[in-house]
Amino acid sequence: MTAAESNGNFPGKGAGAPVGVAILGKGTVGTGVLQLLSEFSYNLEQRIGGPIEVRGVAVSNVDKHKDAPEVQGLYLTGDATELIERDDVDVVVEVIGGIDYPRELVLKALRSGKSVVTANKALVAAHGSELADAANEAGVDLYYEAAVAAAIPVVGMLRRSLAGDQVQRISGIVNGTTNFILDAMATTGASYEEALAEATRLGYAEADPTADVEGHDAASKAAILASMGFHTRVTFDDVHCEGITQITADDIAAAKRANQTIKLLAICERLLDENGNTRAVNARVHPTLVPNDHPLATVDKSYNAIFVEAEAAGRLMFYGNGAGGAPTASAVLGDLVGAARNKVHGGRAPAENLYADYPVVGFEEVETRYHINMTVNDRVGVLADLARQFADSDVSLSAVRQEESGDEAHLIVVTHAAQERNLQEIVERLKGHEDVRSVNSVIRLGA
Ligand code: HSE
Secondary structure: HHHHHHHHHHHOOOOOEEEEEEEOOOOHHHHHHHHHHHOOHHHHHHHHOOOEEEEEEEOHHHHHOOOOOOOHHHHHEOOOHHHOOOOOOOOOEEEOOOHHHHHHHHHHHHHHHOOEEEEEEHHHHHHHHHHHHHHHHOOOOEHHHHHHOOOOHHHHHHHHHHHOOOOEEEEEEHHHHHHHHHHHHHHHHHOOHHHHHHHOOOOOOOOHHHHHHHHHHHHHHHHHHHHHOOOOOOOHHHHHEOOOOOOOOOHHHHHHHHOOEEEEEEEEEEOOOOOEEEEEEEEEEEEEEOOOOOOOHHHHOOOOEEEEEEEEOEEEEEEEEOOOOHHHHHHHHHHHHHHHHHHHOOOOOOOOOOOOOOOOOOOOHHHEEEEEEEEEOOOOOOHHHHHEEEEEOOOOOOEEEEEOOOOOEEEEEEEEEEEEHHHHHHHHHHOOOOOOEEEEEEEEOOO
């Protein structure tokens, strides 16, 4: 099918025609979207080929928002469904958050022939296939650049810019709150609790920071990145997820001594067979010791960065604001221009293209390296015995460092790459060993 024929299947309204937009939600992002729409209206019209006309803004509490400057002169409604179904709405922007209610609204919009722009990572990571199917059946667009790292154009980069390449691995700092906390711990020596309190005081962390600090937010983003990068649907439930709540000031100090920095990384990688062909893919989120000379180690404060390794392009890094009203609104507007342009001129955005459909394997199957910090009895033969335990679990040692203190010794063991399953096994063995007083921390190595 040629492009012209394809556009014929998805005809446009014609140059100069207005594009009706419904905005669902008026939190920080919705407000940012409305502000940018007003500020950039002339430029947006030039880029789209027709003006954007906001048909209405749906909110859960009309009274709360009716005096806000951004909605003056606009139709404000508590009935999102009625707004979506209006004939003069062409594109629906969903910036509500949550999963079940926005899913219902987004599906309704797509099935009514409206293109959708969403910033909702949890929704896309949980129900991406269902949404993509609905968009394909209706012949409309589904865009979600803002769902991953806000203004950093990483979804479009994977979907369009690297569409001709082979992405091998993606590792990224995709949660600003946890990066702020880990950076504050490293730069001030603060405890996790103190750094979290500071993140809350400055407005980075939510009143309930669970989704950030337990890694759930990053896991949704990892699922989307892996899906795009490997042309294979990876969902939130496929992503192994560990947060930062167990990281201590001692861990941070030990990392510094070893010229490493602890980062919460989302890692998406291919698993290769003996011929170098992809046999499966994996996505995970966990605290990781990153060597200080790796670009990700330098990403401080609440910044995000995504490091991509592609066969032909080589190593790429994308850095910037991964959250906040204006940066997220910037990404939403970029998508809105794409969706609106297609409504005016016809055609559709590049589809997700998840043709590869590799098996998505669990964490136990991947190879990682461990940095284990433990306290052991300081007596003859302990080190030799522990080394044998590692060998029995098929885990090879890379480095061992011991610091004595009275009748006990602090032991730092760094392993070579080994199957995560075997590494988990050795940690359980160590915990049960009569000469191991405590396993103080286990952190994986390598960006
Ligand atoms: N709470 C997220 C962060 C932003 O701290 O990066 C939204 O995903």
